[in-house]
Amino acid sequence: MSGLCVVTMGRSAVAIMLLYAGALAFGAEKPKVVEIKIRAIDAKEAAKVSYTRDIKPIMDANCSECHGGDDLKGQFDASSVANLIKGGKKAHPAIIPGKPDESALVQYLRGQKEPQMPKGNSKLSEDELHLVRLWITAGAKDDSGQALASSLPAASAKGRSSADTMALNVGSPEMQKALNVLMFSADNKERLVAQRTVRMAYLPKVPVPPKVKGTTFNAIDQFIVGKWETDPIAKQTGKDPTVCNDTTFLRRVYLDVTGVIPTVAQAEKFLDDKSPVKRVKLVDELLSRKEDYAAHWVPFWEEALGSANVIMQGGIPTHGNYRNWIYQSFVDNKPYDVMVAELIDPLMPDYQKPVVSSANGKRTVATYIQNETHTLTIQSAANVSQVFLGTGMKCASCHNHFLNKEWPQARFLAFGGMFATNDLESIRCEKKSGQFVAAKFPFELPDVPEETPKDYEQRLHRVTQLLVDPTNPRFAKTMVNRLWKRYIGIGLFAPVDDFRLDQPASHPELLEWLADDFIRHGYDLKHTIRLILTSRTYQLKYDPELEDQFDVAKPTVPRYYRSPSLRRLTAEELIDSIRLATSQNLEPKGRLYLNNASTALTRALGKPASRNEISTSRPDDVAVVQALELLNGEEFYQAIYTGKVLEEVVGEKEFSKAVDRLYWIALNRPASGKEQKVTEKLFKGERGDARREQLGDVLWALFTSPEFQYIR
């Protein structure tokens, strides 16, 4: 290990290393000096680190895109311990168990060998790097075959405090690099990311996940179980919930990540897998199915942004068409702040430009931020605040918000002005006052400029910077809260679009922690989604007694998350799942969201016919009109009775086998003895066309049953 010199080690258990990066590879050139802080290693701490729980997620999130699956760059596979140790073309072995700082893996991750890994992405946080070193110190053991990731003891490194991270940022090479980008780069996307890094130094200290007695899979569970163990009501009323069975988990996570149920083969593969960490593996596998993952996000964002398929509707300009951009953003797992900036900030390289056209001789502009009139401007501002700040401001557009004292009219109009070419006039209940409210961001962020730029593009640029700033008290929280609602059933604060200071979140510390973690992972949505889906909380068994806790209309019911909510499949989930089930395949182009037609069935299932007003949630109620479509609608009938799979099953000689197959197709499980019996009683005995009809009827009933219609 030439070129490496350990300098000193202070009381703080942080060592400074001067590294001559690349000295070996580029021996002829003058070595570059890099300063890196390195924490001391505590053997006891090292022994607690688990590959499955702590290391694999880091490798999956940062390395496996290039070093995993089919695509093994440098012939290096980061997806298993054996292959990690083995190494690749450039360095083998990549790990020397017991010797972290001599392991090539660590040297690449640290930038001591070039190119620094992960290439092209933000590097590992010091916490993550420390975990990797701890794990190697303890022998780089593979525990993936031993136990559920869940039941492993929590490693102390998980409960890091932000104070550590601040120390890491200030004066760190990461920070220096960010500052250099800010000074020299002309690319506003790079600058945005660098600015995030710099501004992260202002992040406040966040709550530490509490130590708890109960079983936890990750930090999320620590907060959730912590409340069970300390809240007096929770202690009295609580039963210890168990995790759901594999079939339930399988459908839940498939629908949540890809928007469709699994095929029979996918279900069998998972159910037959004996690995104790198979649930984590499945989450990772599904999250890596980029196209399906992205497709499942499109409807939500199209509705949240008011994206239309056209730029003009009957002479009225729309908010623009963002379908492809949304899809690509999720395929690329674009950082959330970058995505939002591309929508609003004209200075971003991939800014979603307004589309100009004309109708009846008038120039019209389809764009996300509309500001041709006072009303359009405040609606644009209200849309931004609702969707990205989880804050309902529409009420404050023409008077002080009656219900939310946080929003006097002037505060909202000042915000609205940031989306306009000029400051907005105060118009109180349709009466103009002649008074103009100076444009101003409504939240006080540390060390940001007071004044608002006059130039319109600069205004939008500034409001974007403040919107996505790590210190914005609502931006990250709103998004993690939406994820929580999406996967658990209700927001930590609810309604998710209407944060009120007087209606605190059910778990404020968890909300803080999740938001902070989301920011520190570079606004990486997949990171936070993975965290939620691999939590024990997400995997709990459904308990109908606790459904009240998911009712937004009951803000006073305490929420403990001892069960997820029963969630109705959306129109897209339902129809796409049936398409997939009946042919055991779903082409990406066959997804419902790509079809712009609105039919009696899609409307009945809640898919809006158009999106000319934004919405972040669909009413999930059921109605007779919907039941009629399922019972007796032509479209639903065609979807079920004409599939390829039904033809195959009709050819099956043994009736019980045919029935079993239908259960696997629709419900991803075999038919029970009782189910076989009742099926036989009602249907057995026919041949030919009659048999096809009967098996079709069985399939219809399976697709129409609550077990299929709900995610539980």
Added chain:
Amino acid sequence: MNRREFIQTSAAAAAGLGIAGLAHGADAVTEKVIAKIAPKADAIIHIWLPGGVAQTDTWDPKKYTPYRQGMKGSELLGTCEPIATSADGIFLGKGLENMAQVMNKGTILRSLTNETKFGAIHLKAQYYMQTGYLFPSGVKTPSMGAAIARTLGRRDPNVPPYIYIGRDIDTSDEEKLFISEYIGPGFYGVNYAPFMIPDPAKGLSTLNAVGKMKMDRLDRRQEYLRAITGLEEKELQKANKASDYMKLMADARAMMDSPVKRAFDFQKEEKPEVLKAYEAEIGEKDVMDKSYYYGNRFGNSLLLARRLVEAGARYIQVEYQYAPFKGFDMHENGQSRMVEMKRQIDRPIAQLIKELDERGLLNRTLVMISTEFGRTIASSPAAGTEPDGFAERNTGEKLIIENEKMYGFHGHFSSCNAMMFFGGGFKQGFVYGKTANEHPMVAVENPVPLIDVHATIYKALGIPADTSYVTEGRPFYVTKDGKGQAVDAMLV
């Protein structure tokens, strides 16, 4: 306390909370809230004639001024003759002879006045008429039909409270989809979505067994569904959401044998002379634009509406299907195109009023006719180039009419519009408001904004104008900000 009990026991709270599902529970609640106003009508048939009906050719005729080349716009007052009606002193446009016979049963509102000028944009004006809110309102805005359905609920448990006849929106045409939103339930959700009946002659497909199934097969299939649902995991069986869902599946099956379905059998059950009376008085061969002719669909729709009211429907909207530059959306040659349209609607509407009256239903059934804006002569046919619409302030002094095509030019006129009301607590043989006898033909007596028209309709049905439902954490009213003032002078 389960969800259902919660709804029933906290009436006042629940009324405003926008609770999902459970139509019956929600209905029980709202009835207590609306008990303040005694309703004059229980059902409503809203005849919706989008496109912008020229009021001077129909409900507000002016002095007939025949074509003369070179005449001034200010001289051109009416392109058809006014005709006397069964109501003394009330005139309608020529071509409405059948409606003239029932005019003694209705109220004409001639002074519906708009401050907003919609210019060329039909959709915004239609949205406004249907919802009472200007687009974009910032919220998925429920239509009047959805608001009435939600507030009053069903009259008959087996008849949907909001039925929409005569529009086919199964299309990927973005403009039509926009329409489907503003006749829709908005944030109320699918429980208050209209039952769409695109063509009454074809019935409601979901009420006839699909795939040519026999009813016993359909019932066996449903029996099997119930059986396997009973074998599902206990947790799922105990879930209220799942049991509500299964109950709705049973309700849906019941609807297939309900009075709604029987209402469609009008071809069999109605006398030939009745069927005839609902027919248009002009055939396809006589219309100028054969691409826009729906035969007897409009008349059949009104006949079906009458039968559905008898079956227990609450709110029915019958549309003469809108298409840009077709039908009532006429610009050039309006004088002859209007004749055609009147021959399609006159006899069926009159027949509907007569029959409702004969059957004693008109007292408690409000029939109203509306369109999105009025029409006037235009100073320039270049749509949308004036600062505030087509011809809102035009006196016609500077307009020289050079040919017959331009003689019948009907420009958009947001400033004033007319509506008709029959029965349901409205005065009979009555006119409210008066418009100028020269251009611009704005209201000169009793101007009424749309919000107050809506409040009047709601009042007739017993619904206070400040009835509201919560969305995004705030109340959203059936009239904007709850401020509609009913025009009592139009009511009995």
